Amino acid sequence: MARTDPKKDVVIIGLGWTGSILGMEMAKEGLEVLALERGDDRDTVPDFQYPGVIDELKYAIRYGFMQKPRKSTLTIRHGVNDTALPYRHLGSFLPGDGVGGAGIHWNGQTWRTQPAELRLKSYVEENFGADIIPEDMQIQDWGVTYEELEPHYDRFEKLLGISGKAGNLNGEIQDGGNPFEGPRSSEYPNPPLANTYDSELFADAARKKGLHPFPRPAANASRAYTNEYGMQLGACNYCGFCERFGCLNYSKASPQTCVLGALKRMPNFRYKTNSEVLKIEKAADGKTAKGVTYFDEKSGEEVYQPADLVLVCAYSLHNVHLLLLSDIGQPYDPSTGEGVVGRNYCYQMTGGTSLYFKDKKFNPFIGTGSGGMSIDDYSISQIDFAKEGFIGGSYITAGHTGGRPIGQLSTPPGTPKWGQGWKEAAGEWYNHKMSIGSHGSNMSYRDCYLDLDPTYTDRHGRPLMRMTFNWKANDIKMTQFMKSKIEDVATSMNPDKMASGYKKDGSQYDTTVYQSTHNVGGAVMGTDPNTSVINRYLQSWDCHNVFVMGASAYPQNTQYNPTGPLGALAYWAVDALRNDYLKNPRPLM
Numbered sequence: 292m293a294r295t296d297p298k299k300d301v302v303i304i305g306l307g308w309t310g311s312i313l314g315m316e317m318a319k320e321g322l323e324v325l326a327l328e329r330g331d332d333r334d335t336v337p338d339f340q341y342p343g344v345i346d347e348l349k350y351a352i353r354y355g356f357m358q359k360p361r362k363s364t365l366t367i368r369h370g371v372n373d374t375a376l377p378y379r380h381l382g383s384f385l386p387g388d389g390v391g392g393a394g395i396h397w398n399g400q401t402w403r404t405q406p407a408e409l410r411l412k413s414y415v416e417e418n419f420g421a422d423i424i425p426e427d428m429q430i431q432d433w434g435v436t437y438e439e440l441e442p443h444y445d446r447f448e449k450l451l452g453i454s455g456k457a458g459n460l461n462g463e464i465q466d467g468g469n470p471f472e473g474p475r476s477s478e479y480p481n482p483p484l485a486n487t488y489d490s491e492l493f494a495d496a497a498r499k500k501g502l503h504p505f506p507r508p509a510a511n512a513s514r515a516y517t518n519e520y521g522m523q524l525g526a527c528n529y530c531g532f533c534e535r536f537g538c539l540n541y542s543k544a545s546p547q548t549c550v551l552g553a554l555k556r557m558p559n560f561r562y563k564t565n566s567e568v569l570k571i572e573k574a575a576d577g578k579t580a581k582g583v584t585y586f587d588e589k590s591g592e593e594v595y596q597p598a599d600l601v602l603v604c605a606y607s608l609h610n611v612h613l614l615l616l617s618d619i620g621q622p623y624d625p626s627t628g629e630g631v632v633g634r635n636y637c638y639q640m641t642g643g644t645s646l647y648f649k650d651k652k653f654n655p656f657i658g659t660g661s662g663g664m665s666i667d668d669y670s671i672s673q674i675d676f677a678k679e680g681f682i683g684g685s686y687i688t689a690g691h692t693g694g695r696p697i698g699q700l701s702t703p704p705g706t707p708k709w710g711q712g713w714k715e716a717a718g719e720w721y722n723h724k725m726s727i728g729s730h731g732s733n734m735s736y737r738d739c740y741l742d743l744d745p746t747y748t749d750r751h752g753r754p755l756m757r758m759t760f761n762w763k764a765n766d767i768k769m770t771q772f773m774k775s776k777i778e779d780v781a782t783s784m785n786p787d788k789m790a791s792g793y794k795k796d797g798s799q800y801d802t803t804v805y806q807s808t809h810n811v812g813g814a815v816m817g818t819d820p821n822t823s824v825i826n827r828y829l830q831s832w833d834c835h836n837v838f839v840m841g842a843s844a845y846p847q848n849t850q851y852n853p854t855g856p857l858g859a860l861a862y863w864a865v866d867a868l869r870n871d872y873l874k875n876p877r878p879l880m
């Protein structure tokens with residue numbers, strides 16, 4: 292028999308980026324807020340303290356801060372006729388676990404979508420005709436425009452103290468910024484980070500080709516900064532331990548450095564750790580939720596937590612799993628195309644070229660998670676899809692994030708994988724390698740989706756979620772296009788050796804190799820309940836007091852990293868809650 296706890300106004304599932312922001316904003320409304328986080332409590336001190344945190348084996352290889360598959364995982368298969376198998380060892384993507392979520396160990400590359408991406412289907416139809424959309428592709432408009440989101444992007448960037456250079460200020464193109472971005476209402480809150488040598492070399496070569504390099508927007512503070520909640524960031528020391536690590540220097544924006552210190556001081560906010568939500572409980576009317584049931588790891592009991600408002604902030608994949616387990620929204624069926632929950636799961640199409648120079652020293656150990664120079668000349672708004680034969684785009688970047696001995700030591704092709712030959716090559720090339728990467732979109736398809744696995748269950752006896760996903764010809768064509776553009780720039784830099792890694796015809800999705808933790812879709816936003824799970828305010832069409840945050844809302848993946856838009860959408864949803872829903876709870880139109 293489950294224990295029942297006293298009712299709260301708001302229950303938040305997951306205390307990562309979106310959970311922290313929603314917690315703060317709902318607490319500011321004077322509501323009694325409880326956040327339930329399945330993992331451990333974490334803070335800069337003691338968890339990210341120097342020197343303990345710069346342990347590559349513990350955190351980058353053994354995934355110290357990430358989800359533990361023995362406690363929570365999913366099954367994966369390539370196609371609808373395959374049998375899915377459990378993802379027993381993290382590889383391709385690394386979901387977070389514990390207070391701060393993946394916001395602890397992210398890189399901090401913080402982008403906005405282009406205006407066209409938020410209305411991709413309309414943009415394609417208007418400019419190239421509906422005929423160019425492949426039959427099995429299910430791209431959609433988001434239901435929110437860039438103009439509507441702009442103030443919320445601005446607020447999120449100021450919350451995180453993003454370092455960058457505007458390229459388009461109120462419609463006026465700015466020297467040194469990204470000329471292809473949507474108009475912004477103000478400059479980035481902090482100037483760009485200092486450049487590393489590799490990014491300078493890339494930017495020079497790109498300029499000579501007539502391209503437009505600019506500093507990548509970074510959530511690593513270039514100087515001391517205080518945000519709207521009074522949280523303080525220190526200037527980054529370029530230690531090279533961002534991705535997969537917590538920041539020892541209070542320099543990388545994270546829920547800890549930007550929100551949680553202030554949130555914990557709110558008297559009407561509480562959070563419980565080691566409390567995994569098992570299900571959102573529906574009320575008898577079937578149109579609202581009445582609370583959640585969670586597993587209290589410490590007492591070993593199930594607890595029923597009643598609440599008026601349920602905010603699902605558990606990371607995209609877990610958001611979808613919870614909706615499927617809670618019978619909120621009709622599950623998607625690819626054979627009929629009906630149903631919505633699990634529809635349009637997408638990933639990120641990445642690739643890159645390594646360049647080795649005998650006479651250049653890069654000092655790769657000086658790095659930041661998100662610095663470097665990028666170009667957006669081959670982004671979605673710049674490509675003629677009809678001419679090139681694909682829909683999508685990429686941004687392209689050079690800038691090293693660190694020089695760790697295990698994961699970031701690469702040798703040229705042909706080097707033995709171990710022994711004396713490997714040692715010699717490692718010594719010869721460690722300081723002489725740089726890379727140029729492509730970070731690209733991934734479209735949504737009829738048979739790429741999430742549902743409940745018919746065979747495998749988790750430790751609570753619940754069905755695991757099943758991912759059905761593989762690469763499609765459209766996106767492979769896009770990444771091959773980027774390969775040709777990158778190799779053109781790279782060749783002009785005259786490296787001694789060069790090696791490229793991009794998906795090509797016949798490439799299958801490989802779960803063992805890290806590609807990105809940019810899993811999106813499955814609880815898509817939109818204006819039509821037949822093709823979306825949540826409306827344009829991130830409110831469930833089925834249960835109006837359930838709001839679902841995060842990248843599960845994306846109808847297809849953008850060419851950028853996902854956290855900028857999901858931060859902006861969180862503030863957009865907060866506005867709808869504050870100014871409308873809380874005053875009169877009902878389905879918003």
Ligand SMILES: Cc1cc2nc3c(=O)[nH]c(=O)nc-3n(C[C@H](O)[C@H](O)[C@H](O)COP(=O)(O)OP(=O)(O)OC[C@H]3O[C@@H](n4cnc5c(N)ncnc54)[C@H](O)[C@@H]3O)c2cc1C
Pocket residue numbers: 304305306307308309310327328329330385386387388389390391392393394396397398399400401402534535566567568569604605606607609613661808809840841842852853854855857
């Ligand atoms: C190595 C790495 C590098 C990355 N780099 C970048 C980058 O450079 N730029 C970028 O834009 N994005 C990056 N990301 C992605 C970024 O971290 C996520 O987009 C972001 O953290 C998502 O925010 P969220 O609030 O949706 O989820 P999270 O921040 O992950 O928070 C979700 C929380 O919910 C908890 N939770 C899950 N299920 C339950 C449950 N049932 N009950 C209770 N709690 C639950 C989890 O434990 C977690 O703490 C990176 C991710 C990783 C792993």
